[in-house]
Amino acid sequence: MPSPLCHALLRNLDLFRPLSDSQLDAALREAVPCRLEAGEAAYRQGAPGAHFFVLLHGCLKVSQLTSEGDQVVVRYVNPGDMFGLACAMRQSCYPASVVAVQESVCLAWPASAWEGFTAAHPQLSAIALQTMGQRLQDAHLRIQELSTDEVEQRVARAILRLVQQSGQPMQDGIGISFPITRQDVAEMTGTTLHTVSRLLSDWKQRGIVSSGRKRIVLRSPAALERLFENAQPAMDCASCLSCRDGSPAVQAQEAIAAH
Template sequence: MSTLPRSLLKNLDLFRSVSEHDLDTVLQIAQTMRLQAGEPVFQQGQVAENFYILLHGHLKVVQTTPEGEQITVRYVMPGEVFGIARAMRRPTYPAACIAVEESIVLSWPSSEWDHVIARNPQFAFNALQTVGQRLQDAHTRIKELSTEEVEQRVARCILRLVDASGEQTEEGVSINFPITRQEIAEMTGTTLHTVSRLLSSWKEQGLVNTGRKRVTVRRLDDLIRLAEGQPPGGTAASKRNSVEPL
């Protein structure tokens, strides 16, 4: 049996409604993976032998185009199910999944997918929601690429990451995992030069703070205005009190 305590899964939304007996059954066939930053959970094109839940840390999903261009598609947050290619009737993983920091992942054989969802309707419901959300996110990104200016797309990207994993600090709301300007560029369909220019400009205006693989939003309202295609509207008073609640 897995050495993971039952309470660790019981606290996840995916398993909150599962009986202790069924939870023990699920844990019996689970395997734990500990990953260091840069280590892959699986590679693009690899046979989809397992599905996963992220318990701790953050992962990024990366696709490589036929031309060899690498694109960061999205990030995986703690508590999220991923690698469900076989559930979508795909024999292989359509993208690679890589740890961006030290992470802990729980995995099950893909052959157990039907068994797990049959015993856990809440897990099945949340997995379906996950697939639906990813489709919606893909449609949103296509729309943004087609209709919005680069500044709007970059602002929206940062806001989504803050919404998913923001952490309140003295400076503002920080994306609480390492992220590079290149990865932001890949997610917004632009160039590293453009993202660097925008972030430098926003930093001069006091909207954000940036460091090595870190982004902190100092004036959340103004970044929302930029995402909506409006100019930032902070007053002198608001700039003195620029840290916004999450």
């Protein structure tokens, strides 16, 4: 049985706030608390989908290894988010890996408990369906961005999206509240570490962002928004092999959307 601390943390999350104390106790009956150190995996891509989870504290990175061996960062999991919903999608294995980017705490339920969990708590079932629908919509949007946007647009959108989801006020702007590397941004946007480093260095000189080791702070959201709003349309490159076949990032997003 989870500790009273887990109970208190759940009570503060939007996902569980509608439940009465007795309903919350029932929901927690089969849950097991899990603490993950930075870099530790909750599960790996292809592993049996034995559990579903709710993140209580910290931040997790969802990534997928494509058939070509490229890693693509799909999204980040924030406190209150459900994840590992392979059982809800009738999938036997997890379609991606989930790794802690900082010390994190989550609750895990056995996949066999999913049917009873959702039947006993229809509010949670509705939220889970809404969550999966939103992720599918987000995946489709990112496929479109990867297919049509210039690299600078994609990187600008990714940083703005992270700030909107996990922004934290700081002295010099709004920072992404968890450690994030330039390689992470490259894997989110289907580009290279060199390109992301060049863009962030240019934006830093222009006063748009400040960055350091595993740290990005947005100093001027309006300036970053203008970068993709005023960008020129991408050239027609239908003959380019990477565009015809789909970049690794596009292929991974399509796979995630399919799940």
